[in-house]
Amino acid sequence: MSLRSLRGWIVFLLALPAFSCASVDAAQIAQCEPLKDQAALATASCSSSPEAVRFEQQLSETMGRDLGSLLVRVTLDEQARLGAMCVDGRPVPGGYRKRANLAARFEEFAAIDGAPECLAGRRIDLNRRKAMQAEIKRRTNRCQSEFESVRVIQSASTGAQVAQYEFEECLDYRANWITLYAIGRQQPYIFGKPEVAEPETAEASETRAKCNKRRRPKDIAACIEADGWELLE
Numbered sequence: 003m004s005l006r007s008l009r010g011w012i013v014f015l016l017a018l019p020a021f022s023c024a025s026v027d028a029a030q031i032a033q034c035e036p037l038k039d040q041a042a043l044a045t046a047s048c049s050s051s052p053e054a055v056r057f058e059q060q061l062s063e064t065m066g067r068d069l070g071s072l073l074v075r076v077t078l079d080e081q082a083r084l085g086a087m088c089v090d091g092r093p094v095p096g097g098y099r100k101r102a103n104l105a106a107r108f109e110e111f112a113a114i115d116g117a118p119e120c121l122a123g124r125r126i127d128l129n130r131r132k133a134m135q136a137e138i139k140r141r142t143n144r145c146q147s148e149f150e151s152v153r154v155i156q157s158a159s160t161g162a163q164v165a166q167y168e169f170e171e172c173l174d175y176r177a178n179w180i181t182l183y184a185i186g187r188q189q190p191y192i193f194g195k196p197e198v199a200e201p202e203t204a205e206a207s208e209t210r211a212k213c214n215k216r217r218r219p220k221d222i223a224a225c226i227e228a229d230g231w232e233l234l235e
Contacts, residue, residue: 031101031108034075034088037197041077041125048120057117062128064111068103070096073133077125082117084108091133092140131234134179134194145172177206180226184219191223193231203230 034040048054061076061084062069071094079085087108089101104111149168182191195203203209213225227233 031074031105032088034090040075040088041123043198044121044124044126048118048124049126051118051120053116053118054121054126057114057121058126058128060114060116061111064114065104065107065128068100068107069129069132070094070100071132071136072097072100072104072129074104074128075125076128078117078121078123080122082119082122084112084114087111091137094136130194131192134192134234138179138181138192141173141177145169148172174207180206180210180231182219182222182226191219192234193223193226194234196230196232 043049044054049058065074072089073091075088075090076084077086087104089097094100146169149172178195180193182193184191195206209226209229209231213222213229216222216225223233
């Protein structure tokens, strides 16, 4: 065997363990199972308690940049300690590496205490707002790309009107979010459709049409929430 070949094999063998570990780590933070097969979400009264809010905030802050725009679902065991984590939603840029990083730090997250007893055996969903923002951005980019050609094919004025209508229709199609802009706020309110709702939540376009009849953003927001949509903080 030549010296060059031998060096190649040495480099390959040295790199192999690191590659294998990354694969195992990433697999530990798996794609979530369907919601019906997961632990029940924490009740509204429990998740809004000061203890639960502090615990969720501490968990999110500890995960830090590794959360990115991932939707991470966390299940607590019967002692209200971190029992399992999974990632839901579509793949995101850098998602594989972030999942590996989260897996490697699992024990660090499991050491966080302070969760109230009402979270025992329950699930909390982290990073819903950022995950929804990423979904809105993907849909917006896709819709803009699909209907940009309308402006070119048709006349300038008519084409722009049709393209705008088509663009809005594309955004609204089965949208699971509603955005509300208010003067004085740098970021819009984002409302998400509950993933499990009884009865089923109204479509985004229906809720928006009804609630936009109100004048003040505060009243519009209250109307949206009354229609079953959840404000994502």
